[in-house]
Amino acid sequence: MTRRRPGQSAITTPRNEKDRVEIQSGTEFGITLGTPIGLRVMNENQRKQDYGNNTMDLYPRPSHADWTYLEKYGVKASSGGGRSSARETIGRVAGGAIAEKYLKLAYGIEIVAWTSSIGNEYLFPPTATHPTAATNPEFLKLVETIDRKTVDSFLPVRCPNEESNQRMEKLVADFRDRQDSIGGTVTCVIRNCPTGLGEPCFDKLEATLAHAMLSIPATKGFEIGSGFGGCQIPGSIHNDPFIKSPAVPAGHSAAHASVQRPRLTTKTNNSGGIQGGISNGAPIYFTVGFKPPATIGQAQQTATYDEEEGVLEAKGRHDPCVVPRAVPIVEAMAALVVMDAVLAQQARQMARSLLPPQKNTIPVHEKQ
Amino acid sequence: MTRRRPGQSAITTPRNEKDRVEIQSGTEFGITLGTPIGLRVMNENQRKQDYGNNTMDLYPRPSHADWTYLEKYGVKASSGGGRSSARETIGRVAGGAIAEKYLKLAYGIEIVAWTSSIGNEYLFPPTATHPTAATNPEFLKLVETIDRKTVDSFLPVRCPNEESNQRMEKLVADFRDRQDSIGGTVTCVIRNCPTGLGEPCFDKLEATLAHAMLSIPATKGFEIGSGFGGCQIPGSIHNDPFIKSPAVPAGHSAAHASVQRPRLTTKTNNSGGIQGGISNGAPIYFTVGFKPPATIGQAQQTATYDEEEGVLEAKGRHDPCVVPRAVPIVEAMAALVVMDAVLAQQARQMARSLLPPQKNTIPVHEKQ
Amino acid sequence: MTRRRPGQSAITTPRNEKDRVEIQSGTEFGITLGTPIGLRVMNENQRKQDYGNNTMDLYPRPSHADWTYLEKYGVKASSGGGRSSARETIGRVAGGAIAEKYLKLAYGIEIVAWTSSIGNEYLFPPTATHPTAATNPEFLKLVETIDRKTVDSFLPVRCPNEESNQRMEKLVADFRDRQDSIGGTVTCVIRNCPTGLGEPCFDKLEATLAHAMLSIPATKGFEIGSGFGGCQIPGSIHNDPFIKSPAVPAGHSAAHASVQRPRLTTKTNNSGGIQGGISNGAPIYFTVGFKPPATIGQAQQTATYDEEEGVLEAKGRHDPCVVPRAVPIVEAMAALVVMDAVLAQQARQMARSLLPPQKNTIPVHEKQ
Amino acid sequence: MTRRRPGQSAITTPRNEKDRVEIQSGTEFGITLGTPIGLRVMNENQRKQDYGNNTMDLYPRPSHADWTYLEKYGVKASSGGGRSSARETIGRVAGGAIAEKYLKLAYGIEIVAWTSSIGNEYLFPPTATHPTAATNPEFLKLVETIDRKTVDSFLPVRCPNEESNQRMEKLVADFRDRQDSIGGTVTCVIRNCPTGLGEPCFDKLEATLAHAMLSIPATKGFEIGSGFGGCQIPGSIHNDPFIKSPAVPAGHSAAHASVQRPRLTTKTNNSGGIQGGISNGAPIYFTVGFKPPATIGQAQQTATYDEEEGVLEAKGRHDPCVVPRAVPIVEAMAALVVMDAVLAQQARQMARSLLPPQKNTIPVHEKQ
Known part of the structure; x- marks a missing residue:
């Protein structure tokens, strides 16, 4: 995305997602400036209260990434392998929306x-x-x-x-x-x-x-x-x-x-x-x-x-x-x-x- | 391959290929030096005499890359899209042989x-x-x-x-x-x-x-x-x-x-x-x-x-x-x-x- | 910074800068998780009220980047070439602080x-x-x-x-x-x-x-x-x-x-x-x-x-x-x-x- | 150089170098094909006969790279840190000649x-x-x-x-x-x-x-x-x-x-x-x-x-x-x-x- 170009770009809300995208940089008056476009989506839904000595902390979930994350990073986070969650894809959809806009306009x-x-x-x-x-x-x-x-x-x-x-x-x-x-x-x-x-x-x-x-x-x-x-x-x-x-x-x-x-x-x-x-x-x-x-x-x-x-x-x-x-x-x-x-x-x-x-x-x- | 490391490495001849690999750099006394390993395989079999006004020059071969190469590069070479030929894979096999050697020895x-x-x-x-x-x-x-x-x-x-x-x-x-x-x-x-x-x-x-x-x-x-x-x-x-x-x-x-x-x-x-x-x-x-x-x-x-x-x-x-x-x-x-x-x-x-x-x-x- | 490793890392406040760094991801309990560390610094000081038809909008500032940004991106932003401002270096200092911490601990x-x-x-x-x-x-x-x-x-x-x-x-x-x-x-x-x-x-x-x-x-x-x-x-x-x-x-x-x-x-x-x-x-x-x-x-x-x-x-x-x-x-x-x-x-x-x-x-x- | 484009390109001989450049790929009829241009320069002058138990093998040369190469790669080659020799620059000059040709023609x-x-x-x-x-x-x-x-x-x-x-x-x-x-x-x-x-x-x-x-x-x-x-x-x-x-x-x-x-x-x-x-x-x-x-x-x-x-x-x-x-x-x-x-x-x-x-x-x- 660092190679973005100027042009009209109204970020379309990703389909079927309630997450709000906040544009932090790179646009002005609805026009991209050529500089990187910073997007931020607040995760309003993450589990906070329920880590600790519960089942999730004892077991790596089968066919999830809990175990492989521990093996890779050598550290066990309360999110387990949660970074591999489908929630991560929100950034892909937001970025893709900008690319789609260009591809439609140009070609x-x-x-x-x-x-x-x-x-x-x-x-x-x-x-x-x-x-x-x-x-x-x-x-x-x-x-x-x-x-x-x-x-x-x-x-x-x-x-x-x-x-x-x-x-x-x-x-x-x-x-x-x-x-x-x-x-x-x-x-x-x-x-x-x-x-x-x-x-x-x-x-x-x-x-x-x-x-x-x-x-x-x-x-x-x-x-x-x-x-x-x-x-x-x-x-x-x-x-x-x-x-x-x-x-x-x-x-x-x-x-x-x-x-x-x-x-x-x-x-x-x-x-x-x-x-x-x-x-x-x-x-x-x-x-x-x-x-x-x-x-x-x-x-x-x-x-x-x-x-x-x-x-x-x-x-x-x-x-x-x-x-x-x-x-x-x-x-x-x-x-x-x-x-x-x-x-x-x-x-x-x-x-x-x-x-x-x-x-x-x-x-x-x-x-x- | 530029990230290669020192170690014993006798390049195994790729299986079932008659092409001879010539090592141009990066090894000495059968040991890699940490510097890039240059390999060269001479293509002894390319068609030279037979370009010109023949069928191959008139037709892009169906489901080959002749047409897409012309569209991409805007220039028609006598090799057509021949660079996408399976012959290109010799370099992959030669490089893979070095990687395999390391992976076997180390793990x-x-x-x-x-x-x-x-x-x-x-x-x-x-x-x-x-x-x-x-x-x-x-x-x-x-x-x-x-x-x-x-x-x-x-x-x-x-x-x-x-x-x-x-x-x-x-x-x-x-x-x-x-x-x-x-x-x-x-x-x-x-x-x-x-x-x-x-x-x-x-x-x-x-x-x-x-x-x-x-x-x-x-x-x-x-x-x-x-x-x-x-x-x-x-x-x-x-x-x-x-x-x-x-x-x-x-x-x-x-x-x-x-x-x-x-x-x-x-x-x-x-x-x-x-x-x-x-x-x-x-x-x-x-x-x-x-x-x-x-x-x-x-x-x-x-x-x-x-x-x-x-x-x-x-x-x-x-x-x-x-x-x-x-x-x-x-x-x-x-x-x-x-x-x-x-x-x-x-x-x-x-x-x-x-x-x-x-x-x-x-x-x-x-x-x- | 995407190649960061786990370890103790208390982000030291960059010397002589009043800007507050907010850590958005990548750490938990003061320990890095191996995942990318997101940092955000709010710019509390940018000029908002004073663009429009003033001198700054008429003149590219000598030996600044206003002119070259316009030539590069083809679009004139109210910030001129302001992205080349020294304020941009806050991210470098914040990132450098993490690197310094590791280099000191490890070597x-x-x-x-x-x-x-x-x-x-x-x-x-x-x-x-x-x-x-x-x-x-x-x-x-x-x-x-x-x-x-x-x-x-x-x-x-x-x-x-x-x-x-x-x-x-x-x-x-x-x-x-x-x-x-x-x-x-x-x-x-x-x-x-x-x-x-x-x-x-x-x-x-x-x-x-x-x-x-x-x-x-x-x-x-x-x-x-x-x-x-x-x-x-x-x-x-x-x-x-x-x-x-x-x-x-x-x-x-x-x-x-x-x-x-x-x-x-x-x-x-x-x-x-x-x-x-x-x-x-x-x-x-x-x-x-x-x-x-x-x-x-x-x-x-x-x-x-x-x-x-x-x-x-x-x-x-x-x-x-x-x-x-x-x-x-x-x-x-x-x-x-x-x-x-x-x-x-x-x-x-x-x-x-x-x-x-x-x-x-x-x-x-x-x-x- | 992999991003080279088609165009007329007669490789100019680098100034004041006797080394002969051999073009191995990427051109035909004096025209680049869009594919990578392979160049090879044979080094006709390297010392072969004189490694062994001589002074060069005992001493890392002051302000040369012999010592740092050994520290980096953990292996001592007969060429010492010779890869950092100015001879290495021949590839730069050959590549630069192609770039210069384009920059001159286009701009x-x-x-x-x-x-x-x-x-x-x-x-x-x-x-x-x-x-x-x-x-x-x-x-x-x-x-x-x-x-x-x-x-x-x-x-x-x-x-x-x-x-x-x-x-x-x-x-x-x-x-x-x-x-x-x-x-x-x-x-x-x-x-x-x-x-x-x-x-x-x-x-x-x-x-x-x-x-x-x-x-x-x-x-x-x-x-x-x-x-x-x-x-x-x-x-x-x-x-x-x-x-x-x-x-x-x-x-x-x-x-x-x-x-x-x-x-x-x-x-x-x-x-x-x-x-x-x-x-x-x-x-x-x-x-x-x-x-x-x-x-x-x-x-x-x-x-x-x-x-x-x-x-x-x-x-x-x-x-x-x-x-x-x-x-x-x-x-x-x-x-x-x-x-x-x-x-x-x-x-x-x-x-x-x-x-x-x-x-x-x-x-x-x-x-x-």
């Missing part, structure tokens, strides 16, 4: 995520014909058209299909009633992304997306484009042939941008908008897996910090499934990754634009 | 990868009971015991199970015969990893592993621990209860290390050895998906750089499946990620060790 | 700075015999013994010599009376620094010190060891011969540290404790030049943002000389640089310590 | 350095009136007009004034005859630099220049603009008033660039072209101090690695003064620093240029 980029599965209920279940949704025309249509308003009309699950949504909602309710929890997946699309984003070797665009997504608490997996299902289909189907880019209709969000559209696009999109680590202009889409939340109401047989066996019972609020709430976090992290990639590529383009035209390359009808 | 860390699926042939197929192999005791036993020698005894496929190996080999042969290609997955385990590796927020250990793996050419997905399958099972099963660490038998590789073993471990290992982004001492395992190779013998309908439709026919050698050859690359990237994490955590431990003992923390039987 | 490192000249009044004026103070035994004695308490007993100028201090104080008073300003230099010593700090090539220890010092507002120059004066004396005098390290007397601050002392030291110290970019264990000392403050009471002939000539008269408080107030800032930046170097070198040492002993090097009586 | 930037003093012989000796050359009109004229061809016409000393050059040459000869050595200073100017380069806080342009210069072997000091001498003159003289920028005559190198010239400049230039850490468009100039070379023919009383006193006599070629040879290294490092700053600022400008125009800022006749 018309749209980033939309939704719940694509909970447990074994899928929006597009893998089939023998379509081990990956990527080859399913209905999925591709969704990728081209879905918007946040539609997704949010399917609250609380955020799966943009009436029937799937209901089945998922019921599944979550079942797990809640059993004092248990369940995981699922979020799929996200980035539309109108310029070509040329991503670095060729270690910082391929899918690599930085994977890095960002796996840094979200409770994530277990990441798929770009056709993903794991794509590993099961023949190359002759998986390859994305090139075609001439269709004209963008006036009024379409992609027409808005001052940025030149690529001359070629792909007929299919198993690549998920990225080839050789670099965006090709087609929609970038990916899926992120979230595990069942570790905090459950059921009693769990485990061991204390002092290696003694015992039973831990968690009290208080438990969310049986984090997937719907993860949707805006996935969007925010995607925005931050694309923003970084955009700034890097803009630096290249600007540097190149100041040079005299090049000669002697292999002939190509150069568009730039 | 007894063992990194072993194998082919876990090709197409829809799996070593551990997902089932209703085990949507993820993580809950399958046979898989966990494999994770605890598999070594590279065993994996390499299953050449050319590198799937360490006689029957699966044969089915996979046959599948690859079928695709080769059809001038087509197929993808698959590689699973990798990191054993004897110390606790405390990984940073708590953006650089969680699974995030940097995902980054590294998705930076390998042709990858489509990454799963840590129970992965996407783990998103389908209840939290009550998915949570990993803590138990007292069993004693390590004398002679076991984990006994070799001077590093203290953790007092607790987990009974199950759906977390894949990482909790809250930080290693907990249990085996770290993950799976990486590789797409079917884009270069196939079949003719492909596509478009030229100049937006004209046409048919592209690739000539020459085509590998119908990259998965077996990706095994050492996955191992090398894992070694580089762990090496980075180890250096960061060592700095913390060393910094802490120079301070007087701490008081006033929440009581815990401090092991360190 | 007994002592960092002391003082005013070494104001205008042409010097504590050690250059002479034909001693074009650099580095060859002057009195200077070397000061470097070995000076402490902060002594320096602060010479307020307000902070030049630790009665006579020089008075002459400097009078000089500053003269400039203040003339509504003018004057610059000067600060010299700083880092004692008990372990050997081996600094990287061999681009991040030599003197390079990172120079970077840090020139990042302090109003600085014009940096000298390490004998500095510019050392460029005037013969190599036969400038070279620092090696001698066996003298025993450290019990009770001496250097005896406190658990860290092994080097076996060799240098007889003279024209190198300023750094050779080949790496600390050699001798006192590291350097000098930083500060320009006369740009804000003066006198009217100045200059031009408006709109290129019209005119006269700018500054109102309000003006400090005729920043040098004495810069003393703690120089110390803080030195602490941050050494802290970084210490962490990097500790990582090396720790990494090396886990390997089996080396053989086959050129014979040397290895101390480690 | 008309000119970087010229020269010898400004040797021992106590100065091109512009400090006087009571001009404690800094910055206030001397003759110096400012030199800064505006000097070019490399002129500097190189004053070989071997590279001081662009007949009389000073001769005095310096004689001084160096005297030291050579006495088997002794002497230091001196190099002054460098960067002309036609765009405004807005440098970051506001820790990476001020003078800070990164200082970092780069102090990373050159044998450097002892850095001054920007008026430097240490500027600390002795009143603020009323030191401040640089703004004036309307004069028109650039056609054919002038500054007219060549497509980049818009700033509307304001300063009447004097004590700031050295940088205010608040950011370039203001005026010539950036700075001075770097080099110590007398540590290798001298005279016998030196010192101690062995084993703490025994003894006498070290160096054999072979000794350069009595490195200053003239340092001139192209200073230029190269300046080019690398400016290149970095240019890329960072270009990213900002490009990012800003894609947004709709801003409103509601404090009124200013916006030029961009």
